Amino acid sequence: MPLKALALASLLLTLCMALPAIAGPLRAGYARATITPEQPGQFIAGYGANRIAEGVHDDLWVRAIALDDGETTLVIVACDLIGLFLPDTDEIAGRVTGVPRESIIITCTHVHSGPDTLGLWGPAPTVSGVDPAYMSMVKERAAGAIAEAVSALTPCRLRFARAVAPERTGHNSRERDLIDPEISIMQAVTLDGVPICTLVNYACHPEVLTTQSKLITSDFVHSLREQMETAGTGDVLFVNGALGGMVTPEVSENSFAETERVGRALGRAAAAAIEHAVEVAEADIRLARARFSLPMANPLLALAAQLGVIKRAPNADGTITTTVTAGRIGPAQFATMPGEPLPKVGLAVKGLMDAQFRFFFGLADDELGYLLHAEAVDNERYAYEQRMSINPNAVPLLMERLEAAIDATR
Numbered sequence: 409m410p411l412k413a414l415a416l417a418s419l420l421l422t423l424c425m426a427l428p429a430i431a432g433p434l435r436a437g438y439a440r441a442t443i444t445p446e447q448p449g450q451f452i453a454g455y456g457a458n459r460i461a462e463g464v465h466d467d468l469w470v471r472a473i474a475l476d477d478g479e480t481t482l483v484i485v486a487c488d489l490i491g492l493f494l495p496d497t498d499e500i501a502g503r504v505t506g507v508p509r510e511s512i513i514i515t516c517t518h519v520h521s522g523p524d525t526l527g528l529w530g531p532a533p534t535v536s537g538v539d540p541a542y543m544s545m546v547k548e549r550a551a552g553a554i555a556e557a558v559s560a561l562t563p564c565r566l567r568f569a570r571a572v573a574p575e576r577t578g579h580n581s582r583e584r585d586l587i588d589p590e591i592s593i594m595q596a597v598t599l600d601g602v603p604i605c606t607l608v609n610y611a612c613h614p615e616v617l618t619t620q621s622k623l624i625t626s627d628f629v630h631s632l633r634e635q636m637e638t639a640g641t642g643d644v645l646f647v648n649g650a651l652g653g654m655v656t657p658e659v660s661e662n663s664f665a666e667t668e669r670v671g672r673a674l675g676r677a678a679a680a681a682i683e684h685a686v687e688v689a690e691a692d693i694r695l696a697r698a699r700f701s702l703p704m705a706n707p708l709l710a711l712a713a714q715l716g717v718i719k720r721a722p723n724a725d726g727t728i729t730t731t732v733t734a735g736r737i738g739p740a741q742f743a744t745m746p747g748e749p750l751p752k753v754g755l756a757v758k759g760l761m762d763a764q765f766r767f768f769f770g771l772a773d774d775e776l777g778y779l780l781h782a783e784a785v786d787n788e789r790y791a792y793e794q795r796m797s798i799n800p801n802a803v804p805l806l807m808e809r810l811e812a813a814i815d816a817t818r
């Protein structure tokens with residue numbers, strides 16, 4: 409190409425990149441699959457080693473919503489699991505043909521009455537509790553749900569709403585009022601107004617039952633979804649938020665009656681908010697993702713990785729590769745972090761957003777443990793969170809990448 413033409417082509421390319429994306433008609437698709445263990449006897453993730461599942465109270469799910477503006481596809485997946493490491497979410501996304509990895513966000517609801525998918529809750533602290541056959545099933549069904557959601561894309565409108573969590577649902581057991589009480593809601597409906605599915609984003613550990621049950625269950629998340637679905641919202645995807653250090657349900661006892669009370673109260677609040685939703689039929693979907701490495705700064709977890717208890721080998725230089733994502737859809741912005749951010753971290757990320765509706769997803773695409781705000785790093789009150797973090801000083805590094813991603817999607 410002659411030099412002049414090359415310069416012109418380069419100028420045009422720059423202009424194209426600088427032009428704002430044009431809002432296109434939206435499409436949405438939804439699919440779900442059960443990931444309830446087929447065999448009994450799984451190690452339960454949460455509350456110490458060697459807790460073995462004795463039965464099933466309610467099914468565990470992987471649920472996927474696909475969105476498309478004619479140019480960009482975005483798939484948000486919610487799995488009823490304690491967490492998944494990046495190599496596992498990469499493997500799931502890699503099995504889906506025709507959708508780039510950058511377009512797929514795989515989150516975990518962080519249920520504490522499901523199978524061990526990280527390795528920390530096996531028969532003994534030095535032995536992994538992960539069942540490889542169960543992991544294969546999860547990966548196969550998650551990839552299947554993503555592909556099915558994308559193939560189900562149909563013209564839609566999106567409704568956005570927000571609510572405040574009712575009294576006696578979530579609270580912070582470290583610093584009582586330090587929570588993000590916002591419930592952010594995105595509902596996809598057909599052009600005739602029939603719900604396709606509804607995404608609910610709220611921050612709280614699904615651990616009403618603690619050690620009082622050895623049944624497989626998604627805890628209050630099950631009741632939240634059931635409450636909303638009965639009210640006609642279509643299927644619900646629950647995506648957790650800044651639930652770390654230590655946002656947990658406020659209950660009078662660790663029972664299924666309390667999982668129902670908490671879940672239903674949250675579900676009622678979310679369903680009621682949809683009645684006042686802001687609706688869009690056209691919007692451009694903007695996505696920015698960063699993949700980068702952090703120092704692995706926890707000798708105990710490094711040892712667990714070395715022993716093969718957790719399947720998360722550090723890179724040759726001792727770092728861990730992870731990812732964050734930011735996005736915008738019409739009047740809504742979202743951002744993700746790869747672990748369990750403390751509430752101040754989630755609130756700081758939402759503070760970087762200027763959209764009317766703000767979503768913050770924790771446990772997205774990876775599980776680095778707790779992600780601590782600055783004052784928590786040396787505070788004795790957060791000793792447990794410091795121990796259960798791949799790097800207690802990770803947040804400034806994550807924030808830097810996330811802020812750039814948020815800026816790129818304005």
Ligand SMILES: [Zn+2]
Nearest residue numbers: 518613652748
């Ligand atoms: Zn947790």
